[in-house]
Amino acid sequence: MIAPVRPKISLLSRELVQKIIDEALLLLEKIGVFVENEEALSLLGEAGAKVKREYQRVYLTDSLVKMCLDKAPKIVHLYDREGQKSFILGKDEVHFNPGSAAISILDSETHSLRSPETSDLVKLIRLTDLLPHLDFQSTALVPSDVPQEIADSYRLYVALHFSSKPVVTGTFRVESFKVMKDMLTAVRGSENELMKKPLAIFDACPSPPLKWSNLTAQSLIDAARCGQPSELISMGMTGATSPVTITGTLVQHVAENLSGLVIVQLAQPGAPVIFGGSPSSFDLRFGTTPMGAMETMMIDIASAQIGQELGLPTHAYMGLSDSKLVDCQAGLETASGALLAALAGINVVSGPGMLAFESAQSLEKLLIDDAICGQALRLIEGIAQRDEPMALFFFEEQGEWPNFLAHPHTRKWYRHEHKYFAILDRKTYDSWVADGRKDIVQRAKEEVKRLLASSSPNFPPRDILNELKKIMTSEAKRYGLESLPSLNESG
Amino acid sequence: MEKEKIFAQMNQAIIDGNEEEAVRLARQALELKLDPSEVIEKGYVPGIQKVGELWEKGEYFLPELITSSEAMKAALAILEPELKSREKSLGVKGKIVIGTVEGDIHDIGKNIVASMLQASGFEVYDLGADVKLEKFIDKAEEVGADIIGLSALLTTTMIGQKKFIDLLIQRQLRDRYLVIVGGAPVNSDWATKIGADGYAENAVAAVYLVQELLAKTKRR
Known part of the structure; x- marks a missing residue:
């Protein structure tokens, strides 16, 4: 049998990849990076980087960056909440997760954006837990019914409460890391276990161009020391915060990523780090950051190619849309992104469910996007030779009109070869009319309700649940919230 | 001619x-x-x-x-x-103190707004990025500003805009200044929710907003 070809897309010649890396290294050496964090500055200084303290500026040599690159793991393993199922980040593995940290939700009834509350977050986390093509959870909504100071840790609390999937998350305040780490440790049982079996990815966003704020630099250090992967979210906006050319933006993107990687490796040699980002083709008419623009996706694909060349796990914000509704544009942009990300072999793809740049989530879109992700994953499985001969035997056995439908061969292979997505309309016209002429958004709305109502919440064991609650309650009290919002109204 | x-x-x-x-x-x-x-x-x-x-x-x-x-x-x-x-009497159209709130080191959007306001004849004091909330007030008091503009690019720092308004109230200065807010995650609902005087979604709209707000105050 001949093995399938893994379809793969790449946009840069090897020569250009090398040129971009070389210029990024030069940028780090000559111009350096701004690092607003004392501990990171000390680590960099001790490692021999030239540090201009008064300007909080660090100049990284070629050799320091390469030494750190050598220490960074090529493959990272993430584990689910139960510590049983593992996921590989590296090679050409593709894992989708909802686009993270939306500040709005598209209301299912009014079709308008509004502030999300705990009940929305619970639904989104539970839905993600149930959707088969989203491997990871993400703290995808910022609930408005808890104090902003605890919004980051609270999101993680809800995710661990209602889902087994590993979580893509991040801190909004330096102080929150400890609380989040305590919760992760409570799930694993010990810091040592957490180190051995990473459960969460911490996103850290440098500010373009070439700046690490105190918060993000600290997140790199803290995550490294407890063995949780840092995902570097470099986000140049072409023509606004990075050069307008794609290659110019890539140079800056690579420099930002590499500087983050150096901080991680100096904090904890060998700590997991993911080469990623949310760069965008800046819209010079409206001053917006269209994530559905083909050029945005081209930057992402090229960035991943460079990350792979550097031997690192990769990430991108793809499979999302700038549309404000779940409409044709939403489908077009999401599907293009998901397919291209899969073809590019990007390990962590954040985006499903997202609308309006990176500001809104929709439960209906998330459900539809799960099917889009399923299609993309099917594509990269490629075409396998299942048997030998492949067709001749039908005709030898049954003559010139073989009964394919009744043949055991069909039963044996049809579910392997063909995927079925209930949300996509493949009915005849008459049965579609008979079913009420519903479009995909109406069907998705009903399906979200049905799914949530027909399954019970995926809680961790009672003792872990109590421990999580204890940690979160005490944090909430520090910020004046006497009791946590109810998690029962879970749809 | x-x-x-x-x-x-x-x-x-x-x-x-x-x-x-x-x-x-x-x-x-x-x-x-x-x-x-x-x-x-x-x-x-x-x-x-x-x-x-x-x-x-x-x-x-x-x-x-x-x-x-x-x-x-x-x-x-x-x-x-x-x-x-x-010609002292002509003077400037209005004084604006502007900056990106503490914890946020993004300043692209704020720079565009500051630039357009300046170009439209307003006296603009740009405090830069990662500005302590107290500093906005100190500067506004020092120059006798009419308007204070706060920018935030992150969902994590937009809370600073609310804190600033709380701080003005606490220092009994809320009536003294008009507060306008902007930034990628900010919208008119947020501006209303935190009790800001105005929000504009781009630099040209910001000029209109400032003109309108100042005209209204002068009518009062």
Whole structure:
């Protein structure tokens, strides 16, 4: 049998990849990076980087960056909440997760954006837990019914409460890391276990161009020391915060990523780090950051190619849309992104469910996007030779009109070869009319309700649940919230 | 006649975003002893207004908008000192203290807004990025500002805009200043929710907003 070809897309010649890396290294050496964090500055200084303290500026040599690159793991393993199922980040593995940290939700009834509350977050986390093509959870909504100071840790609390999937998350305040780490440790049982079996990815966003704020630099250090992967979210906006050319933006993107990687490796040699980002083709008419623009996706694909060349796990914000509704544009942009990300072999793809740049989530879109992700994953499985001969035997056995439908061969292979997505309309016209002429958004709305109502919440064991609650309650009290919002109204 | 011709050239220099030419014409106007307030009003302001219109029509994109506002600022920098000595009464249209709130080191959006406001004749005090909330008040008190503008690019820092309004209330200064907010995650609902006086979704809209707010206060 001949093995399938893994379809793969790449946009840069090897020569250009090398040129971009070389210029990024030069940028780090000559111009350096701004690092607003004392501990990171000390680590960099001790490692021999030239540090201009008064300007909080660090100049990284070629050799320091390469030494750190050598220490960074090529493959990272993430584990689910139960510590049983593992996921590989590296090679050409593709894992989708909802686009993270939306500040709005598209209301299912009014079709308008509004502030999300705990009940929305619970639904989104539970839905993600149930959707088969989203491997990871993400703290995808910022609930408005808890104090902003605890919004980051609270999101993680809800995710661990209602889902087994590993979580893509991040801190909004330096102080929150400890609380989040305590919760992760409570799930694993010990810091040592957490180190051995990473459960969460911490996103850290440098500010373009070439700046690490105190918060993000600290997140790199803290995550490294407890063995949780840092995902570097470099986000140049072409023509606004990075050069307008794609290659110019890539140079800056690579420099930002590499500087983050150096901080991680100096904090904890060998700590997991993911080469990623949310760069965008800046819209010079409206001053917006269209994530559905083909050029945005081209930057992402090229960035991943460079990350792979550097031997690192990769990430991108793809499979999302700038549309404000779940409409044709939403489908077009999401599907293009998901397919291209899969073809590019990007390990962590954040985006499903997202609308309006990176500001809104929709439960209906998330459900539809799960099917889009399923299609993309099917594509990269490629075409396998299942048997030998492949067709001749039908005709030898049954003559010139073989009964394919009744043949055991069909039963044996049809579910392997063909995927079925209930949300996509493949009915005849008459049965579609008979079913009420519903479009995909109406069907998705009903399906979200049905799914949530027909399954019970995926809680961790009672003792872990109590421990999580204890940690979160005490944090909430520090910020004046006497009791946590109810998690029962879970749809 | 000569004057009209120069005004037309000034107008064109701003529309073209030709800083060198805008500056040369401003110097020429001073040499010719033209009234600087008239030069600004008739020579330059129509230019930047036209740029705003072209941008709204979708013909000009941000690079043109910024280049033109830079040209405008450069010309104003030459004319304003003269203006102040000769005609105090005209004065500036309003004083604005602007900056990105603490914890946030993004300043692209804020820079565009500051630049357009300045180009439209407002006196702008740009405090930069990662600005302590107290500092906005200190500066506003120092210069006698009318408006304080707070930018935030992150969902994590937009809370600083709310804290700032709370701080103004706490220091019993809320009625003293108009507060406007902006930034990628900010919208009009948020502005209303935190009790800000205004929100604009882009730099051209910010100029209209500021003009409107100041006109309203003056009517009061």
